[in-house]
Amino acid sequence: MKPLAVNLSLSIGGTIVIAVLLFALFGTIVSGFEPDQMNMKNRFSLPTAEHWLGTDNFGRDLWTRMAVGARVSLTIALCSVAIAVVVGTTVGLVSGYIGGAFDLLVMRIVDIFLGFPPIVLALAIVAALGPGMLNLTLSLAAIFWTEYARVVRSVTLAQREADYVTAAAALGAGSARILFREILPNVIGPVIVLATLGIGTAIIAESGLSFLGFGVEPPTPTWGWTLSYGTRYLRAEPWLSTVAGLAIMITVLGFNLFGDGLRDHLDPRGVARRIKSAPRQ
Amino acid sequence: MKDIVLEGVGLTKHFTVGGPMSGGRRRVRAVESVDIAIGRGETVGLVGESGCGKSTIGRLLLRLIDPTEGRIRLLGQDITDARGSGLRRLRRRMQIVFQDPFASLNPRHRVGDILSAPYRIHGIEPRIGIDAKVAELMGRVGLDPMARSKFPHEFSGGQRQRIGIARALALEPDVIVCDEPVSALDVSVQAQIVNLLRDLRDQTGIALLFISHDLAVVENICDRVAVMYLGRIVEIADRDRLFDAPRHPYTKALLKSVPRPDPGRRRRALFRLEGEVPSPVDPPTGCAFHTRCPVATKLCAAERPPLSIREASNKVACHLN
Numbered sequence: 244m245k246p247l248a249v250n251l252s253l254s255i256g257g258t259i260v261i262a263v264l265l266f267a268l269f270g271t272i273v274s275g276f277e278p279d280q281m282n283m284k285n286r287f288s289l290p291t292a293e294h295w296l297g298t299d300n301f302g303r304d305l306w307t308r309m310a311v312g313a314r315v316s317l318t319i320a321l322c323s324v325a326i327a328v329v330v331g332t333t334v335g336l337v338s339g340y341i342g343g344a345f346d347l348l349v350m351r352i353v354d355i356f357l358g359f360p361p362i363v364l365a366l367a368i369v370a371a372l373g374p375g376m377l378n379l380t381l382s383l384a385a386i387f388w389t390e391y392a393r394v395v396r397s398v399t400l401a402q403r404e405a406d407y408v409t410a411a412a413a414l415g416a417g418s419a420r421i422l423f424r425e426i427l428p429n430v431i432g433p434v435i436v437l438a439t440l441g442i443g444t445a446i447i448a449e450s451g452l453s454f455l456g457f458g459v460e461p462p463t464p465t466w467g468w469t470l471s472y473g474t475r476y477l478r479a480e481p482w483l484s485t486v487a488g489l490a491i492m493i494t495v496l497g498f499n500l501f502g503d504g505l506r507d508h509l510d511p512r513g514v515a516r517r518i519k520s521a522p523r524q
Numbered sequence: 525m526k527d528i529v530l531e532g533v534g535l536t537k538h539f540t541v542g543g544p545m546s547g548g549r550r551r552v553r554a555v556e557s558v559d560i561a562i563g564r565g566e567t568v569g570l571v572g573e574s575g576c577g578k579s580t581i582g583r584l585l586l587r588l589i590d591p592t593e594g595r596i597r598l599l600g601q602d603i604t605d606a607r608g609s610g611l612r613r614l615r616r617r618m619q620i621v622f623q624d625p626f627a628s629l630n631p632r633h634r635v636g637d638i639l640s641a642p643y644r645i646h647g648i649e650p651r652i653g654i655d656a657k658v659a660e661l662m663g664r665v666g667l668d669p670m671a672r673s674k675f676p677h678e679f680s681g682g683q684r685q686r687i688g689i690a691r692a693l694a695l696e697p698d699v700i701v702c703d704e705p706v707s708a709l710d711v712s713v714q715a716q717i718v719n720l721l722r723d724l725r726d727q728t729g730i731a732l733l734f735i736s737h738d739l740a741v742v743e744n745i746c747d748r749v750a751v752m753y754l755g756r757i758v759e760i761a762d763r764d765r766l767f768d769a770p771r772h773p774y775t776k777a778l779l780k781s782v783p784r785p786d787p788g789r790r791r792r793a794l795f796r797l798e799g800e801v802p803s804p805v806d807p808p809t810g811c812a813f814h815t816r817c818p819v820a821t822k823l824c825a826a827e828r829p830p831l832s833i834r835e836a837s838n839k840v841a842c843h844l845n
Contacts (some may be wrong), residue, residue: 276647406623406627407630409628415611415613415616415641415645
């Protein structure tokens with residue numbers, strides 16, 4: 244695990260992800276403000292020594308509100324992606340390995356999910372279940388799982404014909420061992436990359452739903468909602484939406500870089516290539 | 525006759541290909557009523573062009589695919605209908621070495637894991653312990669036991685093939701099907717691997733089914749050789765008889781097509797058969813080889829010659845020889 248330092252994407256992405264996590268965990272403590280503490284004399288302040296990210300239309304401290312929003316966004320994104328990964332990977336593995344009519348049926352169910360525009364599907368599910376963090380998480384998982392199922396299925400289809408799978412079968416390995424010990428480690432690479440990219444997508448989707456008013460309900464200061472009400476003042480006071488937008492952008496970028504780097508790091512062949520191609524010290 | 529380790533009787537395998545979207549269903553006759561037996565400690569070669577059904581026979585014998593017809597016997601026991609855990613227990617007795625040493629080892633597993641998997645799958649604890657056993661296996665195939673924590677991609681093709689052989693040896697099977705074990709390797713490495721297989725066979729008395737299209741390699745290691753054409757065995761004979769006095773016109777053509785390092789004949793073109801291998805979807809009538817055979821007669825097109833005994837246990841399927 245030496246080449247960690249060589250992997251720039253992983254280092255930068257990891258730093259951003261850790262910074263965002265720390266921000267979510269401790270941001271409200273260090274700011275010294277409550278997220279809904281108003282100060283009408285100090286509206287739309289730019290960053291100052293007191294308000295590190297400025298204030299919003301009610302003079303509330305933006306740093307504190309962004310930190311609360313980070314907690315909400317990250318919780319929803321991580322949970323929805325985790326559910327989607329577990330469900331999608333299992334479905335894809337089993338479907339690709341069994342094949343035949345079972346595979347056909349499962350893939351048509353996936354197609355039904357893919358037939359809906361994702362945001363519309365999420366909106367429909369949230370509308371049916373009612374708003375709230377749990378329902379938002381479930382609705383996002385419902386639109387994300389198909390991607391993992393399809394990718395894992397297609398890789399499994401290719402891998403199950405590989406000689407090392409035949410070798411395991413020839414040694415007498417059972418289906419469970421073949422699926423989870425032989426094939427799973429070879430499909431998990433794309434899944435990890437997709438998942439970290441998916442966290443970025445989930446943050447954007449959550450922000451989008453909040454922006455539209457279907458996410459976590461105000462007064463919870465989510466990033467999407469802050470971005471949304473910031474647009475009302477966009478011409479006169481662009482700073483409010485800019486902070487929310489930047490928070491989303493930097494976080495998504497961080498997870499994407501992290502995912503990219505993680506893929507290279509986890510692939511033993513990739514690591515070997517990196518060691519060889521790294522400049523000599 | 526020596527006692528038989530692995531035997532296929534009347535083995536037939538048809539694959540169905542295509543569907544309503546690709547011109548209807550067709551039946552590929554990959555293997556047609558093949559009889560083959562491997563005796564204890566014996567090495568049987570199986571040669572033929574690509575697509576003639578060599579590998580399919582290997583996989584049928586190992587019960588990795590189900591035959592359309594025919595029976596398979598392992599150590600005298602009919603295993604054609606074995607399923608599930610019963611079949612998995614039988615797998616200890618028969619193993620396989622693959623052609624492509626890059627595809628046959630799981631790229632995510634360390635060599636130590638690959639070689640200890642056989643014991644873990646069968647819940648066997650070797651007397652000296654799994655770790656010591658893995659080290660011993662690596663030593664037997666000429667690998668440094670210190671390399672056990674490496675991944676397959678850190679080895680060369682020849683070393684990977686050694687790992688594949690060690691894996692096949694792990695459970696001390698009675699027979700190993702070697703499916704083109706050297707054709708993906710450099711010529712110099714081929715010799716090392718063939719010598720390794722031969723040494724291991726001589727030490728352990730293991731039987732080998734050696735599938736190859738390389739006649740020189742087959743001549744080097746095999747006791748008996750079966751020649752396949754379009755899913756059928758056309759000639760099977762002791763190695764020396766087959767190479768010195770081939771009977772079937774296809775065997776003759778194969779032997780004549782082998783490049784020989786002979787400075788006197790450097791510029792002469794090698795013998796080549798006319799035409800293409802017919803499709804196994806729609807094999808010719810009569811003798812499958814009559815479309816390309818230089819000596820074919822009307823009888824050959826009308827009637828398929830049976831694989832019949834000529835001398836000792838040597839068999840040929842030809843009307844004329």
